[in-house]
Amino acid sequence: MSFLKKVFGKAKPIQESAGQKHSGSYSAMPRRQESIRMLLHSVETWNAFRQSHLDFIPDLSAADLRNANLRGANLCEANLTDSDLRGADLSMANLKGARLNEADLSEANLRNANLRGALLFSSLHGADFRGADLTGANLSGAEIIGADLREANLGEADLSKANLSSANLSQANLNKANLCEANLSRAYLNRSNLTEAGLIGTDLRGAYLINANILGASLCSADLSDANLEEATLNKADLSEANLSRSNLSGADLNGAVLEGANFDGANLSGAQILNTDRDIFKSCVFTTDQKKQS
Numbered sequence: 583m584s585f586l587k588k589v590f591g592k593a594k595p596i597q598e599s600a601g602q603k604h605s606g607s608y609s610a611m612p613r614r615q616e617s618i619r620m621l622l623h624s625v626e627t628w629n630a631f632r633q634s635h636l637d638f639i640p641d642l643s644a645a646d647l648r649n650a651n652l653r654g655a656n657l658c659e660a661n662l663t664d665s666d667l668r669g670a671d672l673s674m675a676n677l678k679g680a681r682l683n684e685a686d687l688s689e690a691n692l693r694n695a696n697l698r699g700a701l702l703f704s705s706l707h708g709a710d711f712r713g714a715d716l717t718g719a720n721l722s723g724a725e726i727i728g729a730d731l732r733e734a735n736l737g738e739a740d741l742s743k744a745n746l747s748s749a750n751l752s753q754a755n756l757n758k759a760n761l762c763e764a765n766l767s768r769a770y771l772n773r774s775n776l777t778e779a780g781l782i783g784t785d786l787r788g789a790y791l792i793n794a795n796i797l798g799a800s801l802c803s804a805d806l807s808d809a810n811l812e813e814a815t816l817n818k819a820d821l822s823e824a825n826l827s828r829s830n831l832s833g834a835d836l837n838g839a840v841l842e843g844a845n846f847d848g849a850n851l852s853g854a855q856i857l858n859t860d861r862d863i864f865k866s867c868v869f870t871t872d873q874k875k876q877s
Contacts, residue, residue: 614641622647625655632656722760742780 612620612631617640621628632638633656640660649669657672659679666686673693680700688707697716706726715735724744732750737757741764750770760780767787777797781804788808795815803823811826813833823843831846833853 611635611638614643618642618645618647621652621655622650625652629654629656632658 620631621640621642632640640657642657642665643661643663645662645665647665647667647670649671650667651671652675653671654674655672656676657680658676660677660681662680662682662685664684665682667690668686668688669690670687671691672687672695673691675692675695677692677700678696678698680697683701683703685702685704687702687704687709690706690709692709692711692714694713695711695715697711697714697719700716700719702716702719702721702724704721704724706721706724706729709726709729711729711731711734713733714731716739717735717737718739719736720740721744722740722742724741726741726744726746726749729746729749731754733753734751735755736751736759737755738759739756740760742760742762743764744761745765746769747765748768749766751774752770752772753774754771755775756771756779757775758778758780759776761784762780762782763784764781765785766789767785768789769786770790771794772790772792774791774794776799777795779796779799781799781801784801784804786804786806786809789806789810791809791811791814793813794811796819797815798818799816800820801824802820804821805825806829807825807827808829809826810830811834812830814831815835816839817835818838818840819836820840821844822840825845826849827845828848829846830850831854832850833855834851835855837855839856
């Protein structure tokens with residue numbers, strides 16, 4: 583008995599386009615509503631169907647999946663555009679290459695989910711992405727306010743112009759990620775990996791970057807006022823024209839950093855390492871009287 587017949591009873595025949603191939607015995611692919619019903623009926627049945635129909639690309643657009651239990655679901659390359667996934671459990675789910683444009687994932691559980699290369703122009707308020715793999719994902723302009731991204735892998739992800747205000751990215755991997763013009767005000771980035779990340783024009787006001795690795799990152803014109811960069815590694819980072827007023831840079835490593843035009847007014851530079859930095863650069867920076875003596 584086919585999966586569709588087993589789940590829904592008598593299934594209507596659906597014609598395949600010429601030359602379409604798939605694995606498995608059933609000759610028709612489920613339509614959109616049938617796909618939604620199958621997924622909600624049983625993730626186990628859904629995964630088995632996908633395993634035996636490798637060419638099946640699910641259309642789940644505009645689906646109502648609020649609070650659904652989709653733990654471990656195979657949603658690879660699925661079209662979830664405009665779907666309502668508020669409060670859904672997508673932990674351990676495979677969403678590699680999935681399209682989630684305009685989807686609502688507010689408060690959704692995406693712990694340890696595979697979101698490599700996914701399109702996430704979505705509402706992600708308060709979503710839980712702890713340990714999720716978002717390598718190369720496109721989150722440009724996404725609303726990620728207050729989301730939990732601790733230990734998530736966001737290497738080479740596009741987060742440009744995304745709103746990550748108050749998000750928790752502690753120990754997250756943001757190596758070579760694009761965060762240009764993103765809002766990271768009051769975000770937690772303690773012990774995060776931001777090596778060679780793009781942070782041009784990024785709002786990092788009041789952000790926590792304690793022990794963060796920001797080696798070689800581009801922070802031109804970034805606003806780091808009131809940010810906590812204690813013990814942060816900023817070797818060879820480009821901080822030209824950046825606003826670091828009132829920031830805490832105690833114990834930070836600024837060796838080789840580009841500092842032309844940076845504003846350090848009221849910043850705490852006690853114990854900061856600037857030994858290998860060209861001292862002439864400080865002529866165009868703003869320091870308090872005491873900080874000038876330290877440099």
